[in-house]
Amino acid sequence: MTMRLTGRTALVTGATSNIGRAIAEAFAAEGAHVVVSGRSGVRGAEVVEGIRSRGGRADFVRADLDGSAAASRALAEEATRVLGGRIDVLVNNAGIYPADTTTATDEKTFDQVYAVNVKAPFFLTAAVAPAMAEAGGGAIVNLGSWIARLGIPVGALYSSTKGAVETLTRAWAAEFGPRGVRVNAISPGVVLAADAEDAGLAEVMMKGTPAGRMGTPDEIASAAVYLAADESSFVHGIVLDVDGGRTTAAVIAA
Template structure:
Protein backbone atom coordinates (compact mmCIF):
# COMPACT_ATOMS: atom_id res chain seq x y z
CA UNK A 1 0.00 0.00 0.00
CA UNK A 2 1.17 3.51 -0.84
CA UNK A 3 0.59 6.74 1.02
CA UNK A 4 0.19 9.40 -1.69
CA UNK A 5 -3.54 9.75 -0.89
CA UNK A 6 -3.40 8.69 2.74
CA UNK A 7 -6.19 10.23 4.81
CA UNK A 8 -8.16 11.43 1.79
CA UNK A 9 -11.65 10.46 0.73
CA UNK A 10 -12.67 10.20 -2.92
CA UNK A 11 -15.81 9.80 -5.00
CA UNK A 12 -15.25 8.18 -8.40
CA UNK A 13 -18.17 8.10 -10.84
CA UNK A 14 -18.37 5.44 -13.53
CA UNK A 15 -16.12 3.36 -11.28
CA UNK A 16 -17.39 -0.15 -11.97
CA UNK A 17 -15.28 -0.87 -15.07
CA UNK A 18 -12.36 0.18 -17.25
CA UNK A 19 -10.89 3.62 -16.39
CA UNK A 20 -13.13 4.30 -13.40
CA UNK A 21 -12.42 0.94 -11.77
CA UNK A 22 -8.68 1.37 -12.27
CA UNK A 23 -8.82 4.85 -10.72
CA UNK A 24 -10.81 3.63 -7.71
CA UNK A 25 -8.41 0.74 -7.12
CA UNK A 26 -5.34 2.95 -7.56
CA UNK A 27 -6.71 5.57 -5.16
CA UNK A 28 -7.41 2.90 -2.53
CA UNK A 29 -3.94 1.43 -3.05
CA UNK A 30 -2.52 4.86 -2.20
CA UNK A 31 -4.48 5.12 1.04
CA UNK A 32 -7.72 6.85 0.04
CA UNK A 33 -11.14 5.77 1.28
CA UNK A 34 -13.08 5.48 -1.99
CA UNK A 35 -16.76 5.73 -2.85
CA UNK A 36 -17.18 3.57 -5.95
CA UNK A 37 -20.18 4.81 -7.91
CA UNK A 38 -22.00 3.33 -10.88
CA UNK A 39 -25.24 1.74 -12.00
CA UNK A 40 -24.38 -1.97 -11.74
CA UNK A 41 -24.48 -3.22 -8.14
CA UNK A 42 -22.79 -6.52 -8.98
CA UNK A 43 -19.83 -4.87 -10.65
CA UNK A 44 -19.70 -2.26 -7.90
CA UNK A 45 -19.45 -4.93 -5.22
CA UNK A 46 -16.73 -6.65 -7.24
CA UNK A 47 -14.63 -3.47 -7.20
CA UNK A 48 -15.15 -3.04 -3.45
CA UNK A 49 -14.16 -6.67 -2.84
CA UNK A 50 -11.04 -6.29 -5.00
CA UNK A 51 -10.04 -3.18 -3.07
CA UNK A 52 -10.57 -4.93 0.27
CA UNK A 53 -8.58 -7.96 -0.87
CA UNK A 54 -5.68 -5.64 -1.66
CA UNK A 55 -5.87 -4.07 1.80
CA UNK A 56 -7.73 -0.88 0.84
CA UNK A 57 -11.04 0.71 1.80
CA UNK A 58 -13.98 1.27 -0.53
CA UNK A 59 -17.76 1.39 -0.44
CA UNK A 60 -20.24 1.11 -3.29
CA UNK A 61 -22.59 4.09 -3.69
CA UNK A 62 -25.00 3.36 -6.55
CA UNK A 63 -26.15 6.10 -8.88
CA UNK A 64 -27.72 6.40 -12.30
CA UNK A 65 -26.63 9.90 -13.24
CA UNK A 66 -29.30 11.62 -15.33
CA UNK A 67 -28.04 15.20 -15.29
CA UNK A 68 -30.53 16.51 -12.78
CA UNK A 69 -29.57 18.55 -9.75
CA UNK A 70 -31.47 16.17 -7.50
CA UNK A 71 -29.63 13.04 -8.64
CA UNK A 72 -26.17 14.61 -8.51
CA UNK A 73 -26.77 16.15 -5.11
CA UNK A 74 -28.22 12.90 -3.78
CA UNK A 75 -25.08 11.03 -4.87
CA UNK A 76 -22.88 13.66 -3.26
CA UNK A 77 -24.86 13.46 -0.02
CA UNK A 78 -24.70 9.65 0.13
CA UNK A 79 -21.01 9.61 -0.74
CA UNK A 80 -20.25 12.08 2.04
CA UNK A 81 -22.12 9.96 4.56
CA UNK A 82 -20.40 6.77 3.37
CA UNK A 83 -16.99 8.42 3.62
CA UNK A 84 -17.41 9.84 7.10
CA UNK A 85 -18.73 13.29 6.29
CA UNK A 86 -16.60 14.66 3.47
CA UNK A 87 -15.35 14.16 -0.08
CA UNK A 88 -11.80 15.41 -0.62
CA UNK A 89 -11.42 14.29 -4.23
CA UNK A 90 -14.08 14.08 -6.95
CA UNK A 91 -13.37 12.13 -10.14
CA UNK A 92 -15.95 12.84 -12.85
CA UNK A 93 -15.50 9.78 -15.03
CA UNK A 94 -19.00 8.50 -15.88
CA UNK A 95 -19.88 8.99 -19.54
CA UNK A 96 -21.92 7.66 -22.43
CA UNK A 97 -20.43 7.32 -25.91
CA UNK A 98 -23.07 7.03 -28.65
CA UNK A 99 -21.69 6.31 -32.10
CA UNK A 100 -23.68 8.46 -34.50
CA UNK A 101 -23.24 11.35 -36.90
CA UNK A 102 -25.00 14.68 -36.69
CA UNK A 103 -28.01 13.78 -38.83
CA UNK A 104 -28.47 10.49 -36.94
CA UNK A 105 -28.37 12.10 -33.48
CA UNK A 106 -31.87 13.01 -32.36
CA UNK A 107 -32.84 15.33 -29.55
CA UNK A 108 -33.24 12.57 -26.97
CA UNK A 109 -29.80 11.13 -27.73
CA UNK A 110 -28.12 14.54 -27.54
CA UNK A 111 -29.87 15.34 -24.28
CA UNK A 112 -28.77 11.99 -22.80
CA UNK A 113 -25.12 12.63 -23.66
CA UNK A 114 -25.21 16.14 -22.25
CA UNK A 115 -26.98 14.93 -19.11
CA UNK A 116 -24.40 12.30 -18.17
CA UNK A 117 -21.23 13.81 -19.61
CA UNK A 118 -21.70 17.49 -18.75
CA UNK A 119 -24.64 18.24 -16.46
CA UNK A 120 -23.91 15.52 -13.91
CA UNK A 121 -20.28 16.64 -13.43
CA UNK A 122 -21.46 20.26 -13.35
CA UNK A 123 -23.89 19.67 -10.50
CA UNK A 124 -21.50 17.39 -8.59
CA UNK A 125 -18.86 20.12 -8.70
CA UNK A 126 -21.47 22.71 -7.72
CA UNK A 127 -22.36 20.62 -4.68
CA UNK A 128 -18.92 19.36 -3.58
CA UNK A 129 -16.34 22.01 -4.58
CA UNK A 130 -17.71 24.73 -2.25
CA UNK A 131 -17.53 22.27 0.65
CA UNK A 132 -13.92 21.46 -0.29
CA UNK A 133 -13.17 25.18 -0.40
CA UNK A 134 -14.73 25.70 3.02
CA UNK A 135 -12.39 23.04 4.43
CA UNK A 136 -9.38 24.70 2.80
CA UNK A 137 -8.79 22.49 -0.20
CA UNK A 138 -9.57 19.50 -2.37
CA UNK A 139 -9.22 18.19 -5.90
CA UNK A 140 -11.43 17.52 -8.90
CA UNK A 141 -10.24 15.31 -11.75
CA UNK A 142 -12.38 15.26 -14.90
CA UNK A 143 -12.13 12.68 -17.66
CA UNK A 144 -11.98 14.21 -21.13
CA UNK A 145 -10.85 12.45 -24.32
CA UNK A 146 -8.22 12.79 -27.02
CA UNK A 147 -11.18 13.19 -29.41
CA UNK A 148 -12.23 16.51 -27.84
CA UNK A 149 -9.85 18.53 -30.02
CA UNK A 150 -9.42 17.14 -33.54
CA UNK A 151 -12.47 17.00 -35.76
CA UNK A 152 -13.89 13.49 -35.46
CA UNK A 153 -16.84 12.26 -37.51
CA UNK A 154 -19.30 9.77 -36.12
CA UNK A 155 -19.23 10.61 -32.40
CA UNK A 156 -20.15 14.27 -32.51
CA UNK A 157 -22.29 14.44 -29.37
CA UNK A 158 -19.60 12.74 -27.30
CA UNK A 159 -16.70 14.85 -28.57
CA UNK A 160 -18.66 18.07 -28.03
CA UNK A 161 -19.41 17.02 -24.46
CA UNK A 162 -15.74 16.34 -23.77
CA UNK A 163 -14.72 19.68 -25.24
CA UNK A 164 -17.21 21.26 -22.84
CA UNK A 165 -15.60 19.39 -19.93
CA UNK A 166 -12.19 20.80 -20.84
CA UNK A 167 -13.57 24.34 -20.85
CA UNK A 168 -15.35 23.74 -17.55
CA UNK A 169 -12.11 22.40 -16.08
CA UNK A 170 -10.44 25.75 -16.73
CA UNK A 171 -13.49 27.69 -15.55
CA UNK A 172 -13.66 25.72 -12.30
CA UNK A 173 -9.93 26.15 -11.76
CA UNK A 174 -10.43 29.90 -11.99
CA UNK A 175 -13.47 29.78 -9.71
CA UNK A 176 -12.33 27.39 -6.98
CA UNK A 177 -8.54 27.41 -7.27
CA UNK A 178 -8.03 30.54 -5.13
CA UNK A 179 -9.79 28.69 -2.29
CA UNK A 180 -7.43 25.71 -2.58
CA UNK A 181 -9.48 23.41 -4.81
CA UNK A 182 -7.42 22.14 -7.73
CA UNK A 183 -9.42 21.24 -10.83
CA UNK A 184 -7.74 19.36 -13.69
CA UNK A 185 -8.60 16.90 -16.42
CA UNK A 186 -7.13 13.87 -18.17
CA UNK A 187 -7.60 13.21 -21.88
CA UNK A 188 -7.12 9.48 -22.45
CA UNK A 189 -6.42 7.81 -25.76
CA UNK A 190 -8.11 4.51 -26.58
CA UNK A 191 -8.27 2.52 -23.34
CA UNK A 192 -9.43 -1.05 -22.73
CA UNK A 193 -9.28 -3.35 -19.71
CA UNK A 194 -7.77 -6.04 -21.95
CA UNK A 195 -5.57 -4.10 -24.39
CA UNK A 196 -4.53 -7.35 -26.08
CA UNK A 197 -8.08 -8.19 -27.14
CA UNK A 198 -8.83 -7.32 -30.79
CA UNK A 199 -10.58 -3.97 -30.86
CA UNK A 200 -11.48 -1.57 -33.70
CA UNK A 201 -10.11 1.26 -31.56
CA UNK A 202 -6.62 -0.11 -32.11
CA UNK A 203 -6.54 1.64 -35.49
CA UNK A 204 -6.68 5.03 -33.75
CA UNK A 205 -3.53 4.18 -31.77
CA UNK A 206 -1.56 2.76 -34.69
CA UNK A 207 1.33 5.03 -35.62
CA UNK A 208 1.38 6.80 -32.25
CA UNK A 209 4.56 6.78 -30.12
CA UNK A 210 2.97 4.21 -27.78
CA UNK A 211 1.57 2.33 -30.75
CA UNK A 212 -1.23 0.35 -29.15
CA UNK A 213 -4.31 0.51 -26.92
CA UNK A 214 -3.63 1.80 -23.42
CA UNK A 215 -4.43 -0.11 -20.23
CA UNK A 216 -6.65 1.67 -17.67
CA UNK A 217 -3.74 1.74 -15.24
CA UNK A 218 -2.10 4.44 -17.37
CA UNK A 219 -5.01 6.79 -16.69
CA UNK A 220 -5.24 5.76 -13.05
CA UNK A 221 -1.59 6.66 -12.46
CA UNK A 222 -2.20 10.15 -13.84
CA UNK A 223 -5.33 10.54 -11.71
CA UNK A 224 -3.42 9.61 -8.55
CA UNK A 225 -0.84 12.25 -9.34
CA UNK A 226 -3.40 14.99 -10.01
CA UNK A 227 -5.38 14.09 -6.88
CA UNK A 228 -2.35 14.05 -4.60
CA UNK A 229 -0.80 17.00 -2.81
CA UNK A 230 2.31 16.66 -4.97
CA UNK A 231 0.35 18.36 -7.77
CA UNK A 232 -0.16 21.51 -5.68
CA UNK A 233 0.92 23.75 -8.54
CA UNK A 234 -1.29 22.17 -11.22
CA UNK A 235 -4.54 24.05 -11.89
CA UNK A 236 -6.78 24.00 -14.96
CA UNK A 237 -4.59 21.58 -16.89
CA UNK A 238 -5.67 18.80 -19.22
CA UNK A 239 -3.10 16.02 -19.12
CA UNK A 240 -2.95 13.99 -22.33
CA UNK A 241 -2.51 10.30 -21.50
CA UNK A 242 -3.08 9.15 -25.05
CA UNK A 243 0.12 7.42 -26.08
CA UNK A 244 1.04 10.53 -28.07
CA UNK A 245 -2.12 10.38 -30.21
CA UNK A 246 -2.68 14.12 -30.00
CA UNK A 247 0.96 15.16 -30.18
CA UNK A 248 2.16 13.63 -33.43
CA UNK A 249 0.83 13.29 -36.95
CA UNK A 250 -0.63 9.84 -37.54
CA UNK A 251 -0.89 8.62 -41.12
CA UNK A 252 -3.02 5.70 -42.21
CA UNK A 253 -0.81 3.02 -43.68
Protein backbone atom coordinates (compact mmCIF):
# COMPACT_ATOMS: atom_id res chain seq x y z
CA MET A 1 0.00 0.00 0.00
CA THR A 2 1.06 3.61 -0.62
CA MET A 3 -0.34 4.96 2.67
CA ARG A 4 -2.27 7.70 0.85
CA LEU A 5 -4.48 8.40 3.86
CA THR A 6 -1.85 8.56 6.58
CA GLY A 7 -2.89 10.94 9.33
CA ARG A 8 -6.49 11.12 8.12
CA THR A 9 -9.59 10.11 10.02
CA ALA A 10 -12.64 8.53 8.39
CA LEU A 11 -16.20 7.57 9.21
CA VAL A 12 -17.71 4.81 7.07
CA THR A 13 -21.40 4.02 7.53
CA GLY A 14 -22.72 0.55 6.85
CA ALA A 15 -19.18 -0.70 7.31
CA THR A 16 -19.88 -4.13 8.80
CA SER A 17 -20.35 -5.96 5.50
CA ASN A 18 -19.82 -5.98 1.72
CA ILE A 19 -18.82 -2.63 0.16
CA GLY A 20 -18.73 -0.66 3.41
CA ARG A 21 -16.47 -3.19 5.06
CA ALA A 22 -14.11 -3.23 2.09
CA ILE A 23 -13.89 0.57 2.13
CA ALA A 24 -13.14 0.64 5.87
CA GLU A 25 -10.43 -1.99 5.42
CA ALA A 26 -8.92 -0.19 2.43
CA PHE A 27 -8.86 3.16 4.23
CA ALA A 28 -7.15 1.60 7.25
CA ALA A 29 -4.63 -0.13 5.01
CA GLU A 30 -3.82 3.29 3.51
CA GLY A 31 -3.10 4.72 6.96
CA ALA A 32 -6.42 6.22 8.06
CA HIS A 33 -7.92 5.89 11.51
CA VAL A 34 -11.38 4.53 10.69
CA VAL A 35 -14.66 4.50 12.57
CA VAL A 36 -16.56 1.41 11.45
CA SER A 37 -20.25 2.15 11.88
CA GLY A 38 -23.25 -0.15 11.63
CA ARG A 39 -26.06 -1.76 13.57
CA SER A 40 -24.38 -5.06 14.50
CA GLY A 41 -21.88 -4.92 17.31
CA VAL A 42 -20.76 -8.48 16.58
CA ARG A 43 -19.97 -7.81 12.94
CA GLY A 44 -18.48 -4.44 13.80
CA ALA A 45 -16.10 -6.00 16.29
CA GLU A 46 -15.08 -8.55 13.66
CA VAL A 47 -14.21 -5.83 11.15
CA VAL A 48 -12.28 -3.82 13.72
CA GLU A 49 -10.38 -6.88 14.93
CA GLY A 50 -9.39 -7.72 11.37
CA ILE A 51 -8.12 -4.21 10.69
CA ARG A 52 -6.16 -4.09 13.94
CA SER A 53 -4.64 -7.52 13.31
CA ARG A 54 -3.13 -6.10 10.11
CA GLY A 55 -1.70 -3.10 11.94
CA GLY A 56 -4.45 -0.63 11.14
CA ARG A 57 -6.42 1.71 13.39
CA ALA A 58 -10.15 1.23 13.75
CA ASP A 59 -12.96 1.57 16.26
CA PHE A 60 -16.60 0.55 16.12
CA VAL A 61 -19.44 2.99 16.76
CA ARG A 62 -22.88 1.47 16.71
CA ALA A 63 -25.54 3.48 14.89
CA ASP A 64 -29.04 2.81 13.65
CA LEU A 65 -29.40 5.48 11.00
CA ASP A 66 -33.18 5.57 10.86
CA GLY A 67 -33.38 8.90 9.07
CA SER A 68 -33.87 11.05 12.12
CA ALA A 69 -31.63 14.07 12.38
CA ALA A 70 -30.93 13.08 15.99
CA ALA A 71 -29.49 9.69 15.02
CA SER A 72 -27.24 11.23 12.38
CA ARG A 73 -26.04 13.95 14.73
CA ALA A 74 -25.35 11.42 17.48
CA LEU A 75 -23.17 9.35 15.14
CA ALA A 76 -21.29 12.43 13.97
CA GLU A 77 -20.62 13.50 17.55
CA GLU A 78 -19.48 10.08 18.77
CA ALA A 79 -17.32 9.39 15.72
CA THR A 80 -15.70 12.81 16.09
CA ARG A 81 -14.93 12.05 19.72
CA VAL A 82 -13.49 8.60 18.96
CA LEU A 83 -11.38 10.00 16.13
CA GLY A 84 -9.78 12.60 18.35
CA GLY A 85 -11.82 15.63 17.46
CA ARG A 86 -12.26 15.60 13.70
CA ILE A 87 -13.56 13.63 10.71
CA ASP A 88 -11.53 14.13 7.53
CA VAL A 89 -13.44 11.68 5.32
CA LEU A 90 -17.09 10.65 5.42
CA VAL A 91 -18.42 7.73 3.40
CA ASN A 92 -22.21 7.61 3.17
CA ASN A 93 -22.63 3.93 2.38
CA ALA A 94 -25.37 2.59 4.66
CA GLY A 95 -28.55 1.68 2.84
CA ILE A 96 -31.32 -0.86 2.46
CA TYR A 97 -32.56 -2.52 -0.71
CA PRO A 98 -36.07 -3.90 -1.01
CA ALA A 99 -36.45 -5.40 -4.49
CA ASP A 100 -40.23 -5.10 -4.67
CA THR A 101 -42.17 -3.76 -7.62
CA THR A 102 -43.94 -0.44 -7.31
CA THR A 103 -47.37 -1.98 -6.78
CA ALA A 104 -46.03 -4.31 -4.09
CA THR A 105 -44.46 -1.47 -2.07
CA ASP A 106 -46.44 -0.17 0.89
CA GLU A 107 -46.20 3.28 2.43
CA LYS A 108 -44.30 2.10 5.50
CA THR A 109 -41.58 0.57 3.33
CA PHE A 110 -41.44 3.68 1.16
CA ASP A 111 -40.89 5.91 4.17
CA GLN A 112 -38.31 3.57 5.70
CA VAL A 113 -36.20 3.30 2.56
CA TYR A 114 -36.14 7.05 2.04
CA ALA A 115 -35.33 7.56 5.71
CA VAL A 116 -32.31 5.26 5.64
CA ASN A 117 -31.05 5.92 2.12
CA VAL A 118 -31.66 9.66 1.81
CA LYS A 119 -32.56 11.38 5.09
CA ALA A 120 -29.83 9.71 7.13
CA PRO A 121 -26.92 10.71 4.85
CA PHE A 122 -28.51 14.14 4.36
CA PHE A 123 -28.47 14.93 8.06
CA LEU A 124 -25.13 13.20 8.64
CA THR A 125 -23.55 15.34 5.95
CA ALA A 126 -25.21 18.40 7.47
CA ALA A 127 -23.57 17.52 10.78
CA VAL A 128 -20.11 16.67 9.42
CA ALA A 129 -19.43 18.98 6.46
CA PRO A 130 -19.40 22.31 8.35
CA ALA A 131 -16.91 20.93 10.86
CA MET A 132 -14.74 19.68 7.99
CA ALA A 133 -14.80 23.16 6.46
CA GLU A 134 -13.87 24.79 9.76
CA ALA A 135 -10.95 22.36 10.13
CA GLY A 136 -9.60 23.26 6.69
CA GLY A 137 -11.32 20.75 4.41
CA GLY A 138 -12.26 17.15 3.89
CA ALA A 139 -13.82 14.66 1.53
CA ILE A 140 -17.26 13.09 1.35
CA VAL A 141 -17.92 9.99 -0.73
CA ASN A 142 -21.50 8.93 -1.37
CA LEU A 143 -22.65 5.57 -2.72
CA GLY A 144 -25.05 5.71 -5.65
CA SER A 145 -26.06 2.83 -7.90
CA TRP A 146 -26.12 1.88 -11.56
CA ILE A 147 -29.87 1.37 -11.43
CA ALA A 148 -30.35 5.06 -10.68
CA ARG A 149 -29.76 5.64 -14.39
CA LEU A 150 -30.65 2.36 -16.06
CA GLY A 151 -34.18 1.16 -15.37
CA ILE A 152 -34.94 -2.39 -14.35
CA PRO A 153 -38.45 -3.73 -13.64
CA VAL A 154 -37.96 -4.15 -9.89
CA GLY A 155 -36.52 -1.91 -7.21
CA ALA A 156 -37.99 1.40 -8.40
CA LEU A 157 -38.06 2.70 -4.83
CA TYR A 158 -34.40 1.91 -4.18
CA SER A 159 -33.26 3.31 -7.52
CA SER A 160 -35.08 6.57 -6.85
CA THR A 161 -33.27 6.98 -3.53
CA LYS A 162 -29.92 6.47 -5.23
CA GLY A 163 -30.90 9.01 -7.85
CA ALA A 164 -31.52 11.41 -4.99
CA VAL A 165 -28.11 10.67 -3.48
CA GLU A 166 -26.38 11.31 -6.79
CA THR A 167 -28.24 14.63 -7.14
CA LEU A 168 -27.27 15.56 -3.59
CA THR A 169 -23.66 14.83 -4.48
CA ARG A 170 -23.69 17.56 -7.12
CA ALA A 171 -25.59 19.98 -4.88
CA TRP A 172 -23.23 19.40 -1.96
CA ALA A 173 -20.20 19.83 -4.20
CA ALA A 174 -21.50 23.28 -5.10
CA GLU A 175 -22.42 24.07 -1.49
CA PHE A 176 -19.36 22.80 0.36
CA GLY A 177 -16.64 22.69 -2.31
CA PRO A 178 -15.81 26.39 -2.04
CA ARG A 179 -15.23 25.80 1.67
CA GLY A 180 -12.68 23.04 1.04
CA VAL A 181 -14.93 19.97 1.28
CA ARG A 182 -14.89 17.82 -1.84
CA VAL A 183 -18.05 15.78 -2.42
CA ASN A 184 -18.19 12.96 -4.95
CA ALA A 185 -19.99 9.67 -5.43
CA ILE A 186 -19.37 6.16 -6.65
CA SER A 187 -21.98 4.31 -8.69
CA PRO A 188 -21.23 0.60 -8.30
CA GLY A 189 -22.46 -2.00 -10.72
CA VAL A 190 -23.56 -5.44 -9.58
CA VAL A 191 -21.23 -6.09 -6.67
CA LEU A 192 -21.17 -9.02 -4.28
CA ALA A 193 -18.59 -11.10 -2.51
CA ALA A 194 -17.87 -14.18 -4.63
CA ASP A 195 -19.24 -16.50 -1.94
CA ALA A 196 -22.54 -14.62 -1.49
CA GLU A 197 -25.68 -16.73 -1.60
CA ASP A 198 -27.10 -14.94 -4.63
CA ALA A 199 -23.80 -14.50 -6.47
CA GLY A 200 -25.06 -16.65 -9.32
CA LEU A 201 -27.93 -14.29 -10.07
CA ALA A 202 -25.59 -11.32 -9.87
CA GLU A 203 -23.31 -12.88 -12.48
CA VAL A 204 -26.25 -13.27 -14.85
CA MET A 205 -27.02 -9.54 -14.59
CA MET A 206 -23.51 -8.71 -15.79
CA LYS A 207 -23.46 -11.01 -18.81
CA GLY A 208 -22.75 -9.15 -22.01
CA THR A 209 -21.10 -6.18 -20.28
CA PRO A 210 -17.52 -5.18 -21.17
CA ALA A 211 -16.30 -6.68 -17.90
CA GLY A 212 -18.42 -9.79 -18.29
CA ARG A 213 -18.57 -10.37 -14.55
CA MET A 214 -19.82 -8.84 -11.36
CA GLY A 215 -17.60 -6.54 -9.38
CA THR A 216 -16.00 -7.13 -6.01
CA PRO A 217 -16.25 -4.96 -2.90
CA ASP A 218 -12.50 -4.35 -3.08
CA GLU A 219 -12.86 -2.78 -6.53
CA ILE A 220 -15.34 -0.26 -5.17
CA ALA A 221 -13.07 0.37 -2.19
CA SER A 222 -10.19 1.27 -4.50
CA ALA A 223 -12.35 3.96 -6.10
CA ALA A 224 -13.28 5.27 -2.64
CA VAL A 225 -9.60 5.56 -1.69
CA TYR A 226 -8.98 7.58 -4.85
CA LEU A 227 -11.84 9.98 -4.10
CA ALA A 228 -10.70 10.39 -0.49
CA ALA A 229 -7.02 10.91 -1.27
CA ASP A 230 -5.06 13.86 -2.63
CA GLU A 231 -4.90 12.39 -6.15
CA SER A 232 -8.49 13.56 -6.64
CA SER A 233 -7.93 17.07 -5.27
CA PHE A 234 -9.38 18.63 -8.45
CA VAL A 235 -12.39 16.30 -8.57
CA HIS A 236 -15.70 17.76 -7.39
CA GLY A 237 -19.29 16.64 -7.84
CA ILE A 238 -18.74 13.59 -10.03
CA VAL A 239 -20.48 10.23 -9.98
CA LEU A 240 -17.76 7.72 -10.76
CA ASP A 241 -19.18 4.66 -12.51
CA VAL A 242 -17.45 1.52 -11.25
CA ASP A 243 -19.82 -0.90 -12.90
CA GLY A 244 -17.95 -2.99 -15.44
CA GLY A 245 -19.43 -0.91 -18.24
CA ARG A 246 -23.02 -1.77 -17.31
CA THR A 247 -24.35 1.75 -17.92
CA THR A 248 -21.94 2.93 -20.62
CA ALA A 249 -21.98 0.17 -23.22
CA ALA A 250 -24.73 -1.80 -24.93
CA VAL A 251 -25.30 -5.13 -23.20
CA ILE A 252 -25.46 -8.01 -25.63
CA ALA A 253 -27.01 -11.06 -24.02
CA ALA A 254 -24.96 -14.19 -24.55
